[in-house]
Amino acid sequence: MTPDEFAALTLSLKVAAASLALLAIPGVFLGWLLARRDFPGKTALDVLVHLPLVLPPVVTGWLLLRCFGRRGWLGAWLHDTLGISLAFNWKGAALAAAVMALPLLVRAVRLAIALVDRGLEEAAATCGANPWRVFITVTIPLAAPGLIAGFVLAFARSLGEFGATITFAGNIPDQTRTLPVAIFAYTQLPDGDAAVSRLAIASVVLAVLALVASEWLTRRWQRRLGSAS
Numbered sequence: 001m002t003p004d005e006f007a008a009l010t011l012s013l014k015v016a017a018a019s020l021a022l023l024a025i026p027g028v029f030l031g032w033l034l035a036r037r038d039f040p041g042k043t044a045l046d047v048l049v050h051l052p053l054v055l056p057p058v059v060t061g062w063l064l065l066r067c068f069g070r071r072g073w074l075g076a077w078l079h080d081t082l083g084i085s086l087a088f089n090w091k092g093a094a095l096a097a098a099v100m101a102l103p104l105l106v107r108a109v110r111l112a113i114a115l116v117d118r119g120l121e122e123a124a125a126t127c128g129a130n131p132w133r134v135f136i137t138v139t140i141p142l143a144a145p146g147l148i149a150g151f152v153l154a155f156a157r158s159l160g161e162f163g164a165t166i167t168f169a170g171n172i173p174d175q176t177r178t179l180p181v182a183i184f185a186y187t188q189l190p191d192g193d194a195a196v197s198r199l200a201i202a203s204v205v206l207a208v209l210a211l212v213a214s215e216w217l218t219r220r221w222q223r224r225l226g227s228a229s
Contacts, residue, residue, distance in 0.1 A: 001198055007174050008182035009202055011090060015178055016158035018094035023105050023154055028147070030102075031109025032135070050103045057100060057163025064096055064168040092169040093176045097158035105154040112146020113139060145218045152214035156207055179203055 001009070030049055034042065052060050068075040069087045078084040086092040116139055124134045140147070162180035169176040171185055183199045186192030 001202070002195070004173060005182065005195055005199055005202075008177050008179050008199065011093075011174070011177065012159050012179040013206075015090060015093045015097055016155050018091075019097040019101055019158035020151060020155055022094065022098040023102055024151075027102055027105035027150070027154070028109050031106045031150075032113050032139070034106065035110045035113040049106050052100050052164075053103045057161070058167050060099060061096055061164035061167025064092075064099065064164065068092070068095065068168070087168060088170045088172065089175055090169070093161075093165050093178060094158075096164040096168045097161040100161050100164050101154035101157040104157055105150045108146050108150025108153060109143070112143035112150070115146070116142045144221045148214055148217050148221065152210050156210050159203070159206055159210075 030045075034046055034049075065087060066072050068078070070076065070079055070085060072087075075086060078086065084091075086095055120142070121134050121138050124138045125131070129137065159178075160180055161178070162184065165176065165178060166181050166184070171177055171181050177185065179199055179202065183196055183203075186195040186199070189195075
């Protein structure tokens with residue numbers, strides 16, 4: 001693997017990790033909110049969260065550019081006030097990956113929490129636990145296998161994100177050229193087949209490792225819950 005290819009690999013891991021960091025709290029909160037609460041506008045929120053799943057990724061990237069670009073309504077404020085620029089750098093790639101992966105995480109969290117027996121949560125509340133403690137000590141442990149699956153799906157989606165990334169962050173070597181973007185770039189070169197093959201193999205290996213880790217963590221947590229009960 002050449003230095004440029006290795007740089008694309010490490011950048012992809014960095015972007016995927018940053019994406020998960022961005023997703024962790026809002027993803028779990030939105031999943032819980034959609035699973036446990038009824039409120040005006042719930043359907044609209046559900047549609048908004050899942051919109052990136054059905055929109056062409058390029059459209060999502062364009063919307064991010066309009067919003068968070070240097071001249072975007074929020075991007076201009078971030079740049080002028082805080083000196084933060086998101087478009088066309090690795091932070092923008094992480095944001096694009098997070099937006100595209102959010103629906104997968106929210107969906108997994110929502111389904112996992114919906115399957116948690118509310119009677120157990122009510123029993124904990126009856127014993128004096130406040131809602132936050134019930135969520136941390138009862139809901140999250142019981143829903144953990146689904147949460148693990150959701151985070152793995154989100155990580156894998158972040159690694160494979162292409163359309164929104166190249167639209168919002170561009171194709172800048174060592175800055176925004178992630179694995180999928182690098183593969184696309186090398187397919188445009190007459191002698192790029194070898195590089196494409198190496199990067200494709202690296203993508204497959206990372207995906208397999210993520211799935212194996214997810215299965216191992218899920219089984220271990222289920223055994224832990226079984227022994228605890």
